Structures are given as C-alpha cells and as structure tokens.
Amino acid sequence: MIIVYRISQFLDINSFHLSSYLMDLSYILTHLGENREDYFNAVAPPIIQSSNFTYKTFAEFRRVLKDEAHNPLYTRGCNPTVAILRKKMAELEGAEDSLIFSSGSAACAAAIIANVNAGDHIVCVQKPYSWTYKLLTQFLPRFGVEYTFVDGVDVENFRKAIQPNTKVLYLESPNSISFELQDIEACVKLAKEYNLVSICDNSYSSPLYQNPIKMGVDIVVHSGTKYINGHSDVVAGVLCGSNEMVAKIFAFEFMGLGANISPNDAWLILRGLRTLALRLQRSQESTLKVVEYLEKHPKVESVIYPWSKSHPQYELAQKQMKGAGGLFSAVFKAKDLATMEKFCEAMADVFLMAVSWGGYESLQVPTALFYTLDTLGGNAPTLPFTMVRYYIGLEDPDMIIAAFDKALLLI
Numbered sequence: 001m002i003i004v005y006r007i008s009q010f011l012d013i014n015s016f017h018l019s020s021y022l023m024d025l026s027y028i029l030t031h032l033g034e035n036r037e038d039y040f041n042a043v044a045p046p047i048i049q050s051s052n053f054t055y056k057t058f059a060e061f062r063r064v065l066k067d068e069a070h071n072p073l074y075t076r077g078c079n080p081t082v083a084i085l086r087k088k089m090a091e092l093e094g095a096e097d098s099l100i101f102s103s104g105s106a107a108c109a110a111a112i113i114a115n116v117n118a119g120d121h122i123v124c125v126q127k128p129y130s131w132t133y134k135l136l137t138q139f140l141p142r143f144g145v146e147y148t149f150v151d152g153v154d155v156e157n158f159r160k161a162i163q164p165n166t167k168v169l170y171l172e173s174p175n176s177i178s179f180e181l182q183d184i185e186a187c188v189k190l191a192k193e194y195n196l197v198s199i200c201d202n203s204y205s206s207p208l209y210q211n212p213i214k215m216g217v218d219i220v221v222h223s224g225t226k227y228i229n230g231h232s233d234v235v236a237g238v239l240c241g242s243n244e245m246v247a248k249i250f251a252f253e254f255m256g257l258g259a260n261i262s263p264n265d266a267w268l269i270l271r272g273l274r275t276l277a278l279r280l281q282r283s284q285e286s287t288l289k290v291v292e293y294l295e296k297h298p299k300v301e302s303v304i305y306p307w308s309k310s311h312p313q314y315e316l317a318q319k320q321m322k323g324a325g326g327l328f329s330a331v332f333k334a335k336d337l338a339t340m341e342k343f344c345e346a347m348a349d350v351f352l353m354a355v356s357w358g359g360y361e362s363l364q365v366p367t368a369l370f371y372t373l374d375t376l377g378g379n380a381p382t383l384p385f386t387m388v389r390y391y392i393g394l395e396d397p398d399m400i401i402a403a404f405d406k407a408l409l410l411i
C-alpha cells in the first residue's frame with residue numbers, strides 16, 4: 001500500500017530545501033518538521049520540558065508575543081516538541097494548521113464551543129462518542145445552545161433538522177460502536193448551502209484512511225489516544241483546520257481552557273507515529289481475516305465492519321475511505337446474558353476487556369456489561385446484549401481465530 005501526499009502549502013522546512021516535492025507518507029512520519037541541526041543533529045527530537053521561554057531583547061520578545069501560537073513563549077500555547085507534532089498532523093490531514101490537546105474530548109469540545117453562541121443550534125449525527133453526546137445534551141444547554149441528533153445514513157435527515165439558528169454540522173463517520181457512515185461530500189455541500197461550520201470526528205479512520213478536510217470539511221478532530229499514539233500509554237487529542245479557524249480556536253478555547261498536551265506526551269506520540277502506517281496495515285489485514293472467519297461461523301448472527309461487503313454502506317466506505325483498521329462489532333446467537341458473560345470471559349486472555357482501542361493489544365467491549373449497570377437508571381441500552389465491539393491489535397490473527405474457535409463452543 002503506497003499513499004502519496006502532495007505538499008498542499010508552502011512548508012518552512014529550512015533544512016531540506018524542498019520547495020516543491022512529492023511528499024509521501026513515510027516522509028511526513030519520519031522527517032517533516034524535524035530540524036535536526038537545531039538540536040545537536042540528534043536523530044530523535046528532544047523533549048523540551050520547559051514551561052516558559054526567555055528572550056534577550058525587546059525586539060525578539062515582541063516578535064514572539066505577536067504570534068504565541070507558533071513561537072515558544074509559554075508551553076500552554078506553543079512548545080517546540082509539540083510543534084513538530086502539529087506540523088505532522090496538519091500535513092497528514094491536508095490541513096493548514098493543527099492543535100494538540102490533552103485529550104480527544106478536549107479537541108471535540110473546543111471545535112464545537114468555538115463555533116456557537118447562546119441561542120445557536122447544532123445538528124449532530126446520532127450516536128456520537130459518549131462525551132460528545134454529553135457535551136451537547138448536558139453541558140451546552142446550560143449556555144443556551146440547542147441540539148438535534150439525526151440518523152446520518154441519509155443526508156436529507158440533516159437538511160430536515162436545520163433551523164434558522166443552526167451553526168454547526170457535527171459528523172462522526174463511521175462512529176465507533178455501530179459503524180454507520182455519513183456521505184461526507186454530500187454533508188459538506190449541505191453545510192456550505194446553509195453556511196454551517198462542519199466538524200468531523202475522524203478517529204475511526206485515522207488521517208491515513210480518510211481525509212475529511214480534503215472533502216471540504218472545516219474542522220477534523222481526533223482522539224490521539226487511539227491509532228495516532230497507538231501504544232495505550234497517552235491520552236491526547238488533535239484538531240486540524242484552516243489557519244483562520246485554528247487561530248480562532250487557539251485564541252480562546254485552546255489558551256483559555258488550557259487543555260494543552262505535555263511535551264513528554266507529545267514526544268511519545270511522535271514516536272508512536274513512526275509506525276502508524278505499519279500498525280494500521282497489520283491491524284486491518286488481521287481484522288479482514290477475523291471478520292471473514294466470524295461471518296462464516298454458525299454461532300455468529302452478524303458482523304458490522306465498514307470494510308466488509310456485508311456492511312450496508314460498503315460502497316460509500318470504498319468511495320470515501322482508504323481503509324478501515326481494526327475496529328468492528330459482532331452479534332452472537334447467545335440466548336442470555338450469562339452465556340455472553342461466560343463467552344467474553346473465556347476470550348479475555350486474547351481480547352482484554354477494556355475501553356478505548358487503537359493500541360497494540362486486542363480489546364473487547366461487550367454491550368452485555370451495560371445491561372447490569374445500576375448507573376443506567378432504568379434506561380434500557382439500545383444495543384443488543386449479544387453484541388461485542390472488538391479491536392484487533394498487532395497479535396497473530398491465527399491465534400485470535402483459534403481462541404474464537406474454542407470459546408464459541410460456549411454459545
């Protein structure tokens with residue numbers, strides 16, 4: 001698999017003298033933004049673990065004060081280690097600029113909050129990430145911002161939900177539990193028609209398998225915790241957009257709420273990024289094998305995976321995505337909760353029972369878990385108890401299939 005990226009803007013790569021150059025993915029992950037002669041020609045970038053930066057003259061200090069977003073003044077705004085990561089993330093998404101947050105949720109919240117005022121309305125795809133849902137339903141209403149959730153499979157549903165005070169169209173394609181897609185190009189067309197700011201949570205695909213900004217979306221957000229870092233040891237968020245949009249978000253939501261990443265965590269993500277393409281490829285290849293196996297198994301009701309021909313939006317996935325990674329759900333023919341519990345526990349050595357995904361380790365989140373939680377307050381979960389969300393990490397897929405072979409006897 002070779003993915004070719006072209007420089008979409010003029011980059012300040014002082015040390016490489018590449019004015020117009022065919023930039024491939026490996027170049028971005030391995031070299032972009034890394035001016036090694038600035039730090040003793042070290043191959044790996046330094047962790048600039050400093051809260052603030054000093055200047056000897058008024059002229060220098062004034063120059064830095066003028067653009068706090070791109071010059072090291074104070075690490076809440078700009079830090080040289082984090083700046084390397086910002087360059088790479090912007091280029092990977094085909095965006096002019098990016099910001100790195102201390103969590104994906106902070107990035108999602110900043111993107112939304114920056115584009116609404118009291119009295120405004122947001123149209124959002126249904127079943128977004130849980131904390132995006134809570135932001136819209138419990139936090140923003142306190143400040144007079146309304147919302148409507150829409151089944152995003154048909155773009156016309158978005159149109160019907162738009163009101164005169166709608167300002168934001170929020171997408172998550174696909175989502176990370178039932179994997180419904182939105183036709184991103186059609187959504188962008190609609191957003192432009194009604195002058196809405198379009199935002200897309202692109203965590204599922206990572207910048208390697210889908211680029212909403214290249215399809216016209218205004219802001220892309222990611223949980224950097226997932227594929228981008230990829231080692232289950234950092235929580236982080238990424239936001240990509242135009243220079244103008246990033247400057248606007250930097251000026252308040254980023255600096256004011258102060259959800260910046262630490263230089264140390266940014267460095268870990270830079271290290272994780274080196275192998276992003278390899279990890280994704282491995283995860284997707286293994287997932288295709290496991291999905292094919294499960295789809296043929298008599299104890300399996302269905303598999304939901306955008307890269308499987310059985311997915312109802314397979315054509316759309318092929319059109320707007322370049323791949324689908326390792327996250328999917330499967331529904332089993334189990335009769336009761338106890339059977340599901342036994343089955344999932346039997347798999348727990350191979351699929352760790354844990355939230356999150358995108359790391360090296362395979363994971364499972366059984367929906368049956370939520371059926372016995374008191375915190376639901378009597379609200380019945382909307383997903384069947386026979387469903388499990390799986391993430392396939394870097395393990396041998398044959399080992400995973402062998403484990404299924406054995407545990408499925410329990411159903």
Ligand SMILES: *Cc1c(COP(=O)(O)O)cnc(C)c1O
Pocket residue numbers: 103104105106108129172176201203204222223224225226235236237356
């Ligand atoms: C995990 C996740 C988030 C939130 O990211 P954090 O880094 O956990 O704050 C947002 N969107 C999606 C789709 C996610 O999977």
